[in-house]
Amino acid sequence: MPKPLILVTSASGKTGLQVSLQLRQQGFPVRAFVRRHDHRSRLLEEAGAELFVGNQYSLSDMRRAMHGVQRAYQCAPTAPNGLHFNAVFAAAAYEAGVEHVVTLSQWLSSVDHPSLFTREVFISDILIAMRPEMTVTTINVGWFADNYLMVLDMAAHLGIFAMPLGDGTVKKNAPPSNADIASVAVGALMDPASHAGKTYRPTGPDLLSPNDIAAAMGRVLGRKVKYQNISENMMLKALKALPPDNYSEAAVSQLKIYADEYRRGTFAVNAPTQDVQKTGGRVPEDFESILRRAVSKRADLKPGFIRTLKAVTGFLKILITSAPNPSAIEASKDFVQLATPEFCQESQFWQHSHRPESPVQIADAAA
Numbered sequence: 255m256p257k258p259l260i261l262v263t264s265a266s267g268k269t270g271l272q273v274s275l276q277l278r279q280q281g282f283p284v285r286a287f288v289r290r291h292d293h294r295s296r297l298l299e300e301a302g303a304e305l306f307v308g309n310q311y312s313l314s315d316m317r318r319a320m321h322g323v324q325r326a327y328q329c330a331p332t333a334p335n336g337l338h339f340n341a342v343f344a345a346a347a348y349e350a351g352v353e354h355v356v357t358l359s360q361w362l363s364s365v366d367h368p369s370l371f372t373r374e375v376f377i378s379d380i381l382i383a384m385r386p387e388m389t390v391t392t393i394n395v396g397w398f399a400d401n402y403l404m405v406l407d408m409a410a411h412l413g414i415f416a417m418p419l420g421d422g423t424v425k426k427n428a429p430p431s432n433a434d435i436a437s438v439a440v441g442a443l444m445d446p447a448s449h450a451g452k453t454y455r456p457t458g459p460d461l462l463s464p465n466d467i468a469a470a471m472g473r474v475l476g477r478k479v480k481y482q483n484i485s486e487n488m489m490l491k492a493l494k495a496l497p498p499d500n501y502s503e504a505a506v507s508q509l510k511i512y513a514d515e516y517r518r519g520t521f522a523v524n525a526p527t528q529d530v531q532k533t534g535g536r537v538p539e540d541f542e543s544i545l546r547r548a549v550s551k552r553a554d555l556k557p558g559f560i561r562t563l564k565a566v567t568g569f570l571k572i573l574i575t576s577a578p579n580p581s582a583i584e585a586s587k588d589f590v591q592l593a594t595p596e597f598c599q600e601s602q603f604w605q606h607s608h609r610p611e612s613p614v615q616i617a618d619a620a621a
């Protein structure tokens with residue numbers, strides 16, 4: 255019997271690319287939804303994936319992408335109108351009669367969360383799971399290891415690991431690699447019967463403190479790297495100073511809330527998990543190996559006067575950038591606000607759903 259055709263959305267993204275490549279390694283036909291031709295789409299084609307170039311906000315595009323598809327990996331980009339991405343996907347999957355979906359949700363996903371993006375993820379999870387003939391596996395992943403790679407330049411050239419993560423000594427995250435997150439999705443896509451209705455929380459093998467992360471950077475980069483607990487304002491300035499196609503203004507306003515959850519220790523609740531091993535079938539990669547791989551691909555991280563000068567200039571650019579105001583951004587974009595939002599650890603539902611022994615399914619949230 256031929257293997258089912260699997261649609262992978264956000265296929266040039268961090269997890270989508272890995273999901274596509276791993277599925278191809280397992281011999282599954284893959285249709286990779288990307289928004290442009292570039293080096294990543296070439297990689298997908300070389301691996302034997304069929305490319306679909308389109309816009310994930312467009313129902314017409316998603317309908318065409320869904321033609322003949324039996325299973326799908328749905329990853330909504332971190333961009334405005336996340337609910338729209340997922341509504342378009344759910345409608346097209348319904349019409350195409352898709353049998354199984356793995357959806358990339360969030361560790362933080364909870365009903366009254368202060369982040370509109372996160373509330374939209376929570377509603378999306380319900381929406382995607384509403385069609386009884388289609389089974390769903392949900393991946394509630396936390397803070398990716400990849401997020402720390404964004405500040406590697408400064409670590410390599412200035413010896414500083416700067417993020418607003420609070421006390422440097424407290425172990426607050428077990429960061430998973432993109433490939434390990436993808437392995438859990440691939441495990442569920444290959445064998446829907448065993449993973450239907452399940453929620454997984456892939457993590458790396460160890461809980462790490464910000465000081466542990468700085469020390470790992472130091473070992474890999476071959477220099478002393480010190481953790482600097484910066485203010486939220488400084489993080490917002492740095493995010494604004496990044497190239498404009500990195501994060502939208504709307505997304506930046508939400509990243510501040512995610513950093514707050516980090517400091518509250520939310521990503522450490524019942525972490526690490528065994529999900530990469532059990533569902534992904536592999537030993538989760540430790541942070542230092544993830545770093546080593548990333549650094550080996552970046553000649554620009556090697557020491558050098560010009561590179562240090564560039565890092566200093568980048569740092570000065572951050573300093574003179576005016577900090578965006580998240581409340582003003584939310585107001586200007588008509589973000590729906592709640593009177594009494596709840597961070598994850600204030601939410602009874604979230605607390606219950608993160609107990610390792612009794613993960614609550616989405617449908618139970620309404621009960």
Ligand SMILES: NC(=O)c1ccc[n+]([C@@H]2O[C@H](COP(=O)([O-])OP(=O)(O)OC[C@H]3O[C@@H](n4cnc5c(N)ncnc54)[C@H](OP(=O)(O)O)[C@@H]3O)[C@@H](O)[C@H]2O)c1
Nearest residue numbers: 264266267268269270289309310330331360395396397398
């Ligand atoms: N990062 C974290 O720590 C974290 C933690 C928990 C959950 N998550 C969840 O992870 C998800 C993001 O996953 P990811 O990091 O694998 O994705 P990603 O790397 O952000 O990739 C998103 C991809 O979608 C593409 N894209 C953006 N807008 C598009 C559009 N309108 N039409 C078609 N393609 C479009 C982008 O294309 P280009 O690259 O060509 O621009 C990009 O390749 C989010 O839903 C977020 O909630 C992330």
